[in-house]
Amino acid sequence: MALNYIWIAFFLIAFVVAxxxxxxxxxTEVFSKIVEAVFTKAGDGFxxxxxxxxxxxxxxxxxxxxxxGGLIKIISRLLSPxxxxxxxxxxxxHPAIGTMILNLSANMLGLDNSATxxxxxxxxxxxxxxxxxxxxxxxxxxxxxxxxxxxxxxPVSILALRASAxxxxxxxxxxxxxxxxxISTMVGLIVTxxxxxxxxxxxxxxxxxxxxxxxxxxxIFYLGTLNPDQMQxxxxxLTSVLLFSIIVTFISVAAFKKxxxxxxxxxxxxxxxxxxxxxxxxxxxxxxxxxxxxASGAMEIVITGLENFFALLGFDTRxxxxxxxxxxxxxxxxxARGLMVESWGNNFELVDSFVGxxxxxxxxxxxxxxxxLAVYFGSVKIKNIRYAAIAGIIADLAGIIAAIxxxxxxxx
Numbered sequence: 001m002a003l004n005y006i007w008i009a010f011f012l013i014a015f016v017v018a019x020x021x022x023x024x025x026x027x028t029e030v031f032s033k034i035v036e037a038v039f040t041k042a043g044d045g046f047x048x049x050x051x052x053x054x055x056x057x058x059x060x061x062x063x064x065x066x067x068x069g070g071l072i073k074i075i076s077r078l079l080s081p082x083x084x085x086x087x088x089x090x091x092x093x094h095p096a097i098g099t100m101i102l103n104l105s106a107n108m109l110g111l112d113n114s115a116t117x118x119x120x121x122x123x124x125x126x127x128x129x130x131x132x133x134x135x136x137x138x139x140x141x142x143x144x145x146x147x148x149x150x151x152x153x154x155p156v157s158i159l160a161l162r163a164s165a166x167x168x169x170x171x172x173x174x175x176x177x178x179x180x181x182x183i184s185t186m187v188g189l190i191v192t193x194x195x196x197x198x199x200x201x202x203x204x205x206x207x208x209x210x211x212x213x214x215x216x217x218x219x220i221f222y223l224g225t226l227n228p229d230q231m232q233x234x235x236x237x238l239t240s241v242l243l244f245s246i247i248v249t250f251i252s253v254a255a256f257k258k259x260x261x262x263x264x265x266x267x268x269x270x271x272x273x274x275x276x277x278x279x280x281x282x283x284x285x286x287x288x289x290x291x292x293x294x295a296s297g298a299m300e301i302v303i304t305g306l307e308n309f310f311a312l313l314g315f316d317t318r319x320x321x322x323x324x325x326x327x328x329x330x331x332x333x334x335x336a337r338g339l340m341v342e343s344w345g346n347n348f349e350l351v352d353s354f355v356g357x358x359x360x361x362x363x364x365x366x367x368x369x370x371x372x373l374a375v376y377f378g379s380v381k382i383k384n385i386r387y388a389a390i391a392g393i394i395a396d397l398a399g400i401i402a403a404i405x406x407x408x409x410x411x412x
Contacts, residue, residue: 006289006328006331006332006335007285007286007289007335010289010290010292010293011289011292011293013293013296013298014034014292014293014295014296014298015296017296017297017298017301018030018031018034018296018297021296021297030295030296030297033295033296034292034295034296036295037288037291037292037294037295038288038291038292040291040346041284041287041288041290041291041292042284042287042288044287044291044341044346045280045283045284045285045286045287045288046280046284048161048164048165048283048287048341048348049164049276049277049279049280049283049284050164050276051163051164051165051166053272053273053276053277055159055160055163055164055170056156056157056160056272056273056275056276057268057269057270057272057273057276058269058272059154059156059159059160059272060156060268060269060271060272060275061264061265061266061267061268061269061272062246062247062250062251062265062268063154063156063250063268064264064265064267064268064269064271065250065251065254065259065261065264065265065268066249066250066253066254067264067268068254068257068259068264069250069253069254069255069256069257069259069264070253070257071249071250071253071254073102074253075101075105079101079104079105079208080097080098080101081204081208082204082205082208082209083097083100083101084097085198085202085204085205086142086189086193086198086205087100087139087142087143088198089129089137089138089139090126090129090139091129094125094129095125096122096125096126096128096129096139099118099121099122099125100119100122100126100143100146102118102122103118103119103122103147104146104147104151106118107147107150107151107152108151108152108153108154116375119147119372119376120375120376120379122143123140123143123376123377123379123380124379124380126139126140126143126380127140127380127382133380133381133382134381134382134383134384135382135383135384135386136377136382136384136385136386136388138196140377140382140388141192141196141385141386141387141388141391142189142192142193142196144372144373144376144377144388144392145188145189145191145192145388145391145392145395146185146188146189147372147376148188148368148369148372148373148392148395148396149181149184149185149187149188149189149392149395149396149399150181150184150185150364150399151181151182151184151185152177152178152181152364153178153246154243154246155173155174155177155364157337158173158177158360158363158364159171159173159174161337161340161341162351162360165341165344165348165351166348166351167351167352168352169236169352171236171239171240171243172232172235172236172239172357172410173357173360173361173364174239174242174243175219175235175238175239175410176357176361176364176403176406176407176409176410177360177361177364178216179216179219179220179402179406180361180362180364180399180402180403180406181364181399182212182216183216183398183399183402184395184396184398184399184402185395186209186213187394187395187398187399188391188392188394188395188398189209191391191394191395192391195387195391220409223235223409223410224409228412231410232410235410282334283334283337283338283341285334286334286335286337286338287338287341287342289338290335290338290339290341290342291342294342299324299342302324303320303321303323303324306320306323307320316408318354318355319355319358319404319407319408321343321355321358322343322355322358322359322362322404322407324339324343325339325340325343325359325362325363326362326400326403329362329363329368329369329396329400330368330369330370330392330393330396331368331369331370332368332371333368333371336362336363336368337363339359340359340360340362340363343355343356343359344356344359354407354411354412357407357410357411358403358404358407358411361403361406361407362399362400362403364403369389369392369393369395369396370389372392373385373388373389373392
């Protein structure tokens with residue numbers, strides 16, 4: 001429903017701005033530009049979706065190998081000790097723990113289509129031990145915040161879209177997305193734990209979260225000792241090694257489990273192809289709406305206002321062009337995707353620019369806060385969500401700030 005209102009708003013605002021420019025500023029070309037944008041962006045959406053097909057089929061094939069090889073279940077067992085501490089109100093062997101881990105693991109690996117039904121099942125299992133059926137429990141809120149904060153290990157759709165847009169190095173946002181989404185998840189976790197009075201200084205929690213935090217800090221510290229060229233070289237090397245290592249690990253584990261790796265890849269690739277085809281109308285719809293909004297001059301008004309505001313505060317204003325994507329992300333993943341692609345330029349010539357990389361990092365999370373809140377809580381008929389939205393928004397804000405800082409750090 002939110003996406004419906006956003007889509008309508010883009011057109012109505014564009015019409016009002018264009019009418020104002022025609023009547024009061026004498027701009028006789030504005031409506032011609034809007035009509036041209038409608039057809040141009042529709043073509044861009046189709047072209048981008050076709051280019052997306054190959055990369056998406058490849059990654060969905062690889063991820064299907066990992067799924068059938070039981071890698072997500074292995075991750076589930078590894079994370080189980082941590083989750084028993086983060087969800088103290090659940091019995092130790094409650095089925096919701098395993099299902100939640102499966103959901104979050106699938107999200108981290110970019111399997112968001114598989115993650116949603118698993119997440120709905122987890123919410124139903126959490127509801128079974130919820131004493132107040134119309135009010136969100138602490139466990140349900142913690143699960144939602146961890147879900148919406150969206151830590152991502154393999155941002156499949158972003159890498160595929162960047163490749164489709166002919167990026168020189170589509171994977172150069174891999175490490176920045178990992179760092180930004182890690183920070184978002186940690187902030188969401190800490191805020192929720194403080195509200196729920198969960199002790200994060202327990203040995204088990206410190207071992208897991210502390211170890212991950214030390215790794216991220218060490219990575220940032222080491223990168224900070226390099227000059228820009230060395231940083232780019234190291235980031236590219238690390239990204240390539242990690243991604244190919246993941247591919248080899250998925251294949252190796254599946255082969256060890258006697259999975260037919262080739263058939264698994266083909267089945268996953270078919271799913272990837274179907275997803276790419278399914279995306280076409282949604283991507284065209286959002287690109288056309290954003291294109292109309294931009295061609296009318298409405299986007300320029302928003303960007304100029306924000307630039308002037310941050311310039312008065314003494315900030316470097318290059319990040320401002322990425323803020324529309326940031327503001328849209330909690331409301332609509334499709335809308336944010338459209339704004340991200342719009343920031344890449346008419347012919348995607350800006351995909352490797354600072355703002356092109358920034359919007360890619362901002363879009364790197366797999367989930368959309370208000371969509372998840374509506375769908376997950378709605379599935380179990382919860383009406384009182386308590387502080388879930390606030391905690392989710394705080395995590396989103398942390399992710400936005402982290403993405404901007406990381407973009408300057410890597411691509412400054």
